[in-house]
Amino acid sequence: MKDVKCECGHVNPHGTVLCEACGKILDEQTNPAELLDMRYEGSARRSQTYNKTFIDKIWNFFSSVKVGVWLIIITLIASSLGTILPQEMYIDLPADVYYAQEYGWVGKLYYQLGFNNLYGSWWYLLLIAMIGISLVICSLDRVVPLYKALKAQRVTRHEGFLKRQRIFGVNESADENDFMAIKKQLKEKRYQVREENGDILAEKGRFSRWGPYVNHVGLIIFLFGGMLRFIPGMYVNEDLWVREGETAVVPETDGQFYIQNNKFILEHYDKNKDKTFEKAISMAGEVVKNYQSNVVLYKRVGENLPGEKPKLKKIEDYKVRVNLPLTYEGYSVFQASFRSELNKMSFALTNKQTKKSVGELRVDLRDPKTKYDLGNGYSVEILNYFPDFEFAENGEPTTKSRVPNNPAFVFRMVSPEKPKGETSFVAIKQTIEPFGDNQYKMAFKGIETKNISGFIVRKDSTLWAIILGGIIFMIGVIQGAYWNHRRIWIQNKNGQVWVAAHTNKNWYGLKKEIETVLKDTKLVMPDDQVQTEDTDKSKEKESV
Amino acid sequence: MVTISSNLLFISFILYLVATLFYGGSIKSKKHTSEKEGTNRWGQIAVLLTIIGFVSQLGYFITRWIAAGHAPVSNMFEFTTFFGMALVGAFIVIYFIYRTTLLGLFTMPVALLVIAYASMFPKDISPLIPALQSYWLHIHVTTAAIGEAILSISFAAGLIYLVKAIDQTKSSKQTFWLEMVMFALVAVLGFVTVSSIFSGTGYHEKFNWIDKHDNAQVVEYTMPSISGPHKGELLTKDGFKPLFEVPAFINAKKLNTVIWSIMAGLVIYGLIRLILRKRIAAALKPIVKNIKLDFVDEISYRSVLIGFPVFTLGALIFAMIWAQMAWSRFWGWDPKEVWALITFLFYAAFLHLRLSKGWHGEKSAWLAVIGFVIIMFNLVAVNLVIAGLHSYAG
Structure with missing residues (x-):
């Protein structure tokens, strides 16, 4: 392809519409009566000049603003579809059950179309990827010739x-x-x-002309940051539940960090103390004021030997609250949720006739003893323990999990009167005496619960790209919008x-x-x- | 403090209302174009009233902040009121760039509607749940609202453009849709009117009903029920019997409010038409005759250019920073987040169409209208209809 020499003497690249130096119209097709189309200074853009090879076609497709706008509009509509019903990550039932159950045939269709996880679907990611490609090609197609043309312009x-x-x-x-x-x-x-x-x-x-390209660079870096997440190790996102008083290893840290949960605190607003909010609290019922876990962060000292208790060095005390995560060496621990768990149950061994208690015992539901000696010849043995009791299909008692959600016991109660012991099956709100009439019973005395803090452990090594991209994008947008x-x-x-x-x-x-x-x-x-x-x-x- | 605060808000509302009348007067008494020569006496008074009103509303904001201990942008009433204030503020800024009182005549009624709409929600100062306890609440929410307000100015300018440019002598798609926009504004007025009437008379009626999980529930209506809840049983003695019943997955109470608003809107609109004897947009046409199309087009475009970076910063960047701290992830595809992204994408498309495809004038004005519809959808529907982390409104 030949370059075009203008009558002013400047040599323009092939495809130039307006001479870069003097502005003379080089392209005969422009209508002499109309005002000039000054976009990109009439410079020679690759996409407007070549359209032969396969690469040309791809280049021209993605460099078109029309295509770019269509991609934006399609992404916009697709995104809105995902807000019609809640996305999968916000529901607490299996997706195949939830949508049909909550929203009938509409929900079923929504699920079948894959809209339950719309933003993670291959076609949504493809749309974002195409926007990314469009950003790169669009910008390159314009910024280089524009820069050359503005640089070459002469006064006359x-x-x-x-x-x-x-x-x-x-x-x-x-x-x-x-x-x-x-x-x-x-x-x-x-x-x-x-x-x-x-x-x-x-x-x-003139620098405001670079605004769009600067913000496109920012967006590309931002999208690149999003892609980095797919590299293993760049992004850690784990749930961690720690009971009060216990210490747990922080996941994905190679066993380096341990976290001890001293106390979980849940506070509500008090109508009588927070007078300003009195009316609003009366309307809403209870309003949570604070979720907090008082924790201690430890670091392991020395090698991690299997089977050996790790030596820990205290790093810091911290109160993890919503909005105030504990951050250390790139890892952040967020207060995400909590739950209470049954911790201890106490019973009194009671004579059914006299209703007199002969001794009490407290069963640690995580770690029950097999025998509790109450003195004077009284003792209780736990023959069987079902932390999360239910009846199996064959009618036998069984446990669903190891979590004490619904504890049940088979006790043997030994007394001077019955040295061989009496057996009793005790669950919440029910007692079964398999061999008929017992003289003694296990009277329920009380229950203690324990809080478990739910943390999210996160390490996001992609944040730098996201932040950098965001800053560059903002600079570019402002540069392009606030200057002319x-x-x-x-x-x-x-x-x-x-x-x-x-x-x-x-x-x-x-x-x-x-x-x-x-x-x-x-x-x-x-x-x-x-x-x-x-x-x-x-x-x-x-x-x- | 709370009383002072609500009084200041009331004063500002009245001032805006009076200012609107003066804007009208400034257009009527004007013989020259607004672009070249200065603002006339009426216009000057209107702008002065607007500024005093704005300062008064700023007083409301500050006193309520002091009373609550946090920036009053944490529930539907507070946020929408703030949005109304930002709208007035954005108008004042744009006014001092372009010096046209006509823009005030179109912006102030919108701001008035927004503030009136806000006051239909519970006005109690609400405590902050843990996730909201962050200074990013103030930064993110206020910046986003200011961005949206500036973008809304482009809607007002777009509206002026359309009123002037669209030929009202024969009906067309354009006249229909422009009139729909007018009707939508009137319907908001309808909502405000019926809500005020029924809350003024203290109307109440209770229903027992069955929700979609077959649980018995109680619902209290504050307007006579047209649409009744699923298997509803009226408990109030002299209550109004519903005309029809809706399935369990539809919120009958909200639907009822919508029906009342549209009915009231239709009545008001009908009365207006009866008086004017032509379309609202047609009646407004003489008012805009002195402004140049190209000039309003530029105001509309300029507002988008000014508002877009502010919106992006507030509704996306600051939002992400806060989300990272509160929920451990900067982006979570929550409906409100997605709709902020949609707004961003829409205005990005707007700018691309304008810069590269030459969508000026009427096309651009329609886009400004659609943009405002998206912003309003995000404000109203996403909070009230679609459940999510941001649905803090009752």
């Missing part, structure tokens, strides 16, 4: 270029003083003023003085600025060729 511009700017005006004469005043004003307005043969180009805010690239040309043509101006946005501001710049001169305010058209049109409409 071609007549056709000036005439076909949106802001354009002709003055018959202007003297040296006018030019001096204009230059002074322009400099006061922080324009960079360049001169060439008495022609002026004033320019400012403005240029004013004041040039001698055919013995007249021509004024033309261009901005990438905010024409109102540009016009006001030109007004002040031309204020003390003989030059008149140039016309806005778009706005005159508009008002004419609207006048026509109104008169009809």
Whole structure:
């Protein structure tokens, strides 16, 4: 492909629409009556120039803003679909049951379409990936030629270029003083003023043209950060339940860190103390004020030998609260939830007739003893223990889990009267005496519960990319949105003085600025060729 | 302190209302275009009233903050009121850039509706649940609301554009949809009216009903029931018998409110039409005759440009920072998060269409309207209809 040499002498790359240096129209297809399309300065973009090979086609597809906008719109609609019903991660039943049960056939359909996990579906990720590719190609296709064109621009511009700017005006004469005043004003307005043969180009805010590309780079880094999550070890997300008083190893830390839960605290707002909230609390019932776990973080000292108790060194005491995670060496422990668990149950061995207690025992539901000696010839043995009792299908008692949700016992009660002992099956709210009438019974005395703190242990080594991407994106957006690239040309043509101006946005501001710049001169305010058209049109409409 | 606070809010509401009338006056008495020459006397008074009202509302915000001990942006009433205030603030800023009182005439009624709508929710100061106890509550919520408010100015400007540009001499798709927008605004007024009437008369009726898990429930209506709950049994003696019953998965009480609002909206709209004898948009047309289309188009675009970065910062970036601290993940696909993303994507598409595809003028104005609909959906529907972490409204 051949480069194009303009009459001004500048050599432009193949495909250039407006000469990079003087702005002369090189592409004959543009309509001479219309205003110039100033997007990307009429530079030679790859996507507008080549369309032969397979790579060209892919490049052109992704570099199109139309495709980009469609990708955004499709992602937008897809995202909204995922909010119709709760996503899988917010439900507490198996998905195949939940949707049909809660929402009938609608829910069933929702589940069958895979919308229950929409944001993790392959096609949603594909959409995001395509947006990512589009961002890269779109930006490259435009930023390079735009940069070259803006760098190559000369002060003196071609007549056709000036005439076909949106802001354009002709003055018959202007003297040296006018030019001096204009230059002074322009400099006061922080324009960079360049001169060439008495022609002026004033320019400012060119860097705002890079805003979109900077924010695209930020987005790409952000998406890259999201991808990093798929690399093993970069992202740790584990649940950790620790009972009060116990110490547990922090998962995914190679057994390096241990956490001891001293106490879990749940506080509610008190109507009588927090007077300001009195009404709101009465309306809502109970409002939680605080979830907190007082913990101690330990680090293992020395090697981790299997079967040996690890030596621990205390690192710090910390109160883990919502919004205040414990963070150490990249790991964060968040207060996520809690539950209470039955801890101890106490019984009294009681004579059924006299209703007299002969001794009490407290059973640790995690670690029950086999025999409790009550003295004076009384003792109780636990023959069988079901922490999470239920009847199996064959009618035998069994346990669902090792968690004491519904403890049940088979006791043997030994007394001086019955030295061989009497057997009794005791569960919550029921007692079964397999061999008929017992003399003694296990009277239920009380129950103690223990809180278990639910933590989330998280290490996110991708955060730096997310943060960096976010910052760069914001810089780019602000750069592009809050500054404008403005240029004013004041040039001698055919013995007249021509004024033309261009901005990438905010024409109102540009016009006001030109007004002040031309204020003390003989030059008149140039016309806005778009706005005159508009008002004419609207006048026509109104008169009809 | 709470009394002072609500008085200040009431004062600001009245001032906004009076200011709106003055904006109207400033347009009527104007013989020249708003762009070149200064604002007339009426307009100056209107802007002054707006600023005093804004300061008064700022006073409401600060006194309530002191009373509650946290920024008053933690429930539906507080957030929506703040949004109304941000809308007025955004208008004041844009006014001093472009100096057009016409924008005030279109923005202030929207702000008034927003604040009136807010006051239909429980106004009690509510305590903060643990997740909300963070200074990021103030930063994230206020920035997001300010961003949304600036974006909403583009809606007001877009509306002016459409009122002026759309040919009202014959009915078309455009006239229909523009009138729908007008009706939607009137329907909000309808909601405010019926809610005030029934809460003023203290209307109550109770139902026993069966929820979707076959549990017996009790629900208390504050408006006469048109749509009754599933297998509802009216407990109040002289209560209004429902006209029909809805299935268990639909919230009958909320639906009832919607029906009443639309009915009231239709009545008010009908009365307006009866007086005007033409479409609302057509009646507004003479008011906008002096403004240049290109000029409002630019205001609309500029508001998006100013608002978009603020919105992104508040509703996405700050939100992510807070979510990372409160819930251990910066993004969790909660409905409110997703709708913030949707708003972001929508305005991103808006900017791309405008920059590269040349969607100026009418197309751009319609997009500004759709953008506002999305923002309102996120404010109203996501909080009240779709359950999630952000559904803190009763």
